[in-house]
Amino acid sequence: MPSKEHSNEQRFDEIHQAFENIKEKHRKDLGQKDVRYIKGIRRYSRIFEVIGRALIWCLPGPLALLGVPFLFLHRNMEAIEIGHNVLHGQYDSFEEIPQFHSRKFRWKAPIDEAAWRQEHNGIHHVHTNVYEKDPDLNHGFLRTNSKVPHNKWHYFQLPIYLFFVYPGMLYNFNAQNLGGNDKFRERRFPLGNKGYAVFDNTEHLTDDDVKIRHNRAVWRVLVKEYILFPLLALITGYSFFKVLLANLLADMINNYWIALTIQATHLTEPLQSEDALKNKGKWYVSQLDSSVNFKGTRWQSILWGHLNYQVEHHLFPDIPAHRYPDMAIEVQQVCEKYNLPYKSNENWWQAISGYMKVLWRYSFKESESLPVEASFLEKEASHAK
Amino acid sequence: MLNNIRTAIHPWAIKKLGRDWLEYLASNTMNVVTERLDPFIWSYDCKAKIIEIRQETQDTKTFVLLPNQHFKQPLPGQHIELTVNAGNTGEATSRCYSLSEINGDTVSITVKHNPEGKVSSWLHQNAEVDMVLNISSPRGHFVYRDQKKLLFICAGAGITPCFSILKALDKKTDRPDIAFYYRSRTPNETIFKTQLEQIQNSSNVNISYSRHDDAGISYLPNQLLEAYPDLKDRDIYLCGPEPFKNAVLEYLNTIKYDLNKLEIEHFVRIDSGISQTRKFDEDVTVFLKSRNISFMIEAKDCDKTLLEAAEDQGIHLEHGCRSGMCGTCRTNLVSGQVTGNQLGKSIYPCTAYPASAQVVLE
Numbered sequence: 160m161p162s163k164e165h166s167n168e169q170r171f172d173e174i175h176q177a178f179e180n181i182k183e184k185h186r187k188d189l190g191q192k193d194v195r196y197i198k199g200i201r202r203y204s205r206i207f208e209v210i211g212r213a214l215i216w217c218l219p220g221p222l223a224l225l226g227v228p229f230l231f232l233h234r235n236m237e238a239i240e241i242g243h244n245v246l247h248g249q250y251d252s253f254e255e256i257p258q259f260h261s262r263k264f265r266w267k268a269p270i271d272e273a274a275w276r277q278e279h280n281g282i283h284h285v286h287t288n289v290y291e292k293d294p295d296l297n298h299g300f301l302r303t304n305s306k307v308p309h310n311k312w313h314y315f316q317l318p319i320y321l322f323f324v325y326p327g328m329l330y331n332f333n334a335q336n337l338g339g340n341d342k343f344r345e346r347r348f349p350l351g352n353k354g355y356a357v358f359d360n361t362e363h364l365t366d367d368d369v370k371i372r373h374n375r376a377v378w379r380v381l382v383k384e385y386i387l388f389p390l391l392a393l394i395t396g397y398s399f400f401k402v403l404l405a406n407l408l409a410d411m412i413n414n415y416w417i418a419l420t421i422q423a424t425h426l427t428e429p430l431q432s433e434d435a436l437k438n439k440g441k442w443y444v445s446q447l448d449s450s451v452n453f454k455g456t457r458w459q460s461i462l463w464g465h466l467n468y469q470v471e472h473h474l475f476p477d478i479p480a481h482r483y484p485d486m487a488i489e490v491q492q493v494c495e496k497y498n499l500p501y502k503s504n505e506n507w508w509q510a511i512s513g514y515m516k517v518l519w520r521y522s523f524k525e526s527e528s529l530p531v532e533a534s535f536l537e538k539e540a541s542h543a544k
Numbered sequence: 545m546l547n548n549i550r551t552a553i554h555p556w557a558i559k560k561l562g563r564d565w566l567e568y569l570a571s572n573t574m575n576v577v578t579e580r581l582d583p584f585i586w587s588y589d590c591k592a593k594i595i596e597i598r599q600e601t602q603d604t605k606t607f608v609l610l611p612n613q614h615f616k617q618p619l620p621g622q623h624i625e626l627t628v629n630a631g632n633t634g635e636a637t638s639r640c641y642s643l644s645e646i647n648g649d650t651v652s653i654t655v656k657h658n659p660e661g662k663v664s665s666w667l668h669q670n671a672e673v674d675m676v677l678n679i680s681s682p683r684g685h686f687v688y689r690d691q692k693k694l695l696f697i698c699a700g701a702g703i704t705p706c707f708s709i710l711k712a713l714d715k716k717t718d719r720p721d722i723a724f725y726y727r728s729r730t731p732n733e734t735i736f737k738t739q740l741e742q743i744q745n746s747s748n749v750n751i752s753y754s755r756h757d758d759a760g761i762s763y764l765p766n767q768l769l770e771a772y773p774d775l776k777d778r779d780i781y782l783c784g785p786e787p788f789k790n791a792v793l794e795y796l797n798t799i800k801y802d803l804n805k806l807e808i809e810h811f812v813r814i815d816s817g818i819s820q821t822r823k824f825d826e827d828v829t830v831f832l833k834s835r836n837i838s839f840m841i842e843a844k845d846c847d848k849t850l851l852e853a854a855e856d857q858g859i860h861l862e863h864g865c866r867s868g869m870c871g872t873c874r875t876n877l878v879s880g881q882v883t884g885n886q887l888g889k890s891i892y893p894c895t896a897y898p899a900s901a902q903v904v905l906e
Binding site: 186189247248251252253254257258260261262263265273276277280281282284285361362363375379436439442476477 | 568571572574588834860862863864865867869870871872874875876887888889890906
């Protein structure tokens with residue numbers, strides 16, 4: 160029936176407009192508040208760094224561990240609340256803070272910025288939860304749905320990730336963004352990259368370029384954390400290894416923290432169809448359907464880089480993240496009005512245990528092929544019939 | 545003392561580390577302390593320090609510049625855009641200058657004093673050694689393209705790009721056949737006089753001067769065919785004041801010279817006051833500053849987005865959804881204007897259209 164189709168189309172137009180209105184409202188409101196916010200976060204990060212490094216440097220033996228939480232705070236804020244959000248271009252429009260412009264910013268994380276922007280902003284955020292398109296569905300070789308062909312590595316995916324990958328999660332990102340993971344699967348997996356998103360070399364990098372980009376991203380962190388500061392301690396009469404170990408601990412906690420934050424926000428949600436991109440209203444709905452929030456206070460949210468507002472982040476990736484808690488109220492109203500999914504876990508732990516169960520469930524080969532969970536748009540379409 | 549250390553370190557760092565490594569080190573150590581310690585190296589902008597000033601003729605000076613790590617290696621014949629806070633109001637004013645010399649890590653510009661020009665006046669009156677200027681990376685297509693027979697036709701300060709190509713070619717072993725025609729008012733106003741004579745003596749480059757009160761044979765621009773009987777076989781590089789270029793062009797037309805073999809240097813000036821409503825319909829040049837490449841959008845293609853126009857030219861721009869939602873393509877407008885999806889200086893090439901003859905993106 161053409162009229163029904165028409166009203167359906169109109170509905171998605173309205174949905175599109177409703178979300179655009181929220182975005183436009185906040186774009187108009189951008190200003191000194193946002194500049195002050197990001198500068199303030201950087202100031203706190205610096206203060207935590209000074210306290211953390213000073214305690215680690217000067218306090219004897221195990222007491223130096225007192226500095227680790229501060230160093231963790233510094234590294235975590237730099238990595239996600241500053242780094243992740245800045246690289247989305249959230250602060251590009253403020254001319255007075257070139258240090259927070261996406262193409263000028265340098266991460267204090269071992270990740271190549273240009274490749275990350277392409278993979279994360281250009282692919283993950285556009286094709287969220289799309290089979291064989293979204294690299295964040297597997298972060299290496301995870302199997303998180305029954306469509307991915309099973310092999311013997313997957314039996315051990317949970318312990319491998321918990322004990323070996325998460326402590327160095329950020330160091331694994333270049334492999335995902337620059338094609339290293341594809342080569343690994345090509346070599347080790349019987350079906351190669353089937354079921355996985357592969358690296359699209361849009362910059363036409365040669366193998367040597369990739370190596371240089373990777374090394375430069377990683378060594379800037381390694382030199383600072385594991386050579387420079389331990390050496391400074393040594394030449395001022397303190398222990399080299401104490402500083403090295405404390406920095407290692409802070410680094411590992413930070414990697415673990417970020418891994419648990421980012422993995423808890425998509426893997427439990429249904430796969431999406433690539434067609435959603437053809438209609439802006441449907442694209443917004445597929446973003447709603449593929450993301451899940453978890454609740455926390457504003458202070459906690461900073462430590463999660465506001466990634467706990469994953470739904471808002473996926474709807475409006477380049478609006479400064481500290482606005483998400485406010486936007487969430489408006490987004491929920493739109494979802495209620497149009498009967499759209501708005502998913503949220505009660506707390507971080509619930510989000511973590513939820514996705515751990517997914518990792519566990521898909522570690523094993525299904526005895527019979529399970530139907531893949533349908534996306535909201537698919538369910539709605541079949542319901543209409 | 546800090547100043548002396550910096551003066552000593554800058555040429556050393558750029559030479560020994562190279563601009564690429566220096567960029568890596570500086571960008572990763574940028575913070576409030578380092579930015580104050582040395583704003584030349586710890587900077588997001590392409591800057592150059594004046595390291596020498598030479599008087600060439602009475603009203604012409606050469607400024608030897610040491611650019612920082614954001615500068616890309618230039619080709620002989622290219623130009624830079626220089627921005628100074630000139631005039632009584634001290635507002636930022638820009639002019640393009642061809643590079644007259646490229647020497648390892650330094651480049652030179654040779655500037656004739658134009659009393660009405662803000663930038664050249666500022667350079668002649670206020671510029672001193674050790675001052676830091678804001679410059680652009682090198683641009684332009686006025687470069688040598690492996691032709692076999694060349695003729696440079698230049699006048700006045702227009703000699704600068706021709707001279708830098710000449711010097712580069714003079715060092716080559718398989719040098720092409722070069723003829724060099726230079727018109728200036730008097731012998732005293734001949735820029736690079738001694739250097740030109742040296743080149744003429746040491747190699748078989750044919751350099752001829754055209755001067756009002758010259759004793760020797762002197763050809764006017766409309767006698768070029770007499771001076772160079774093989775003119776039509778030669779690829780011509782033309783640079784000079786506007787009336788001179790027009791006179792030569794007219795002459796070349798009358799002798800039916802193949803204009804495809806002609807390269808003219810002219811600087812694109814950014815025009816302001818573009819209407820935001822009407823579709824822009826001129827040829828547009830888009831510069832991608834950080835990658836130091838440029839591409840043209842023809843007038844008929846101005847209804848394409850910047851992203852599509854770039855892709856038509858085989859240039860890849862970072863992008864994602866192509867509909868202005870994901871923000872991947874977001875970049876900043878340095879100069880020029882666009883219409884469509886923009887937010888202050890930030891623009892979204894996937895949903896923005898050109899609206900000025902020159903658009904410079906980061």
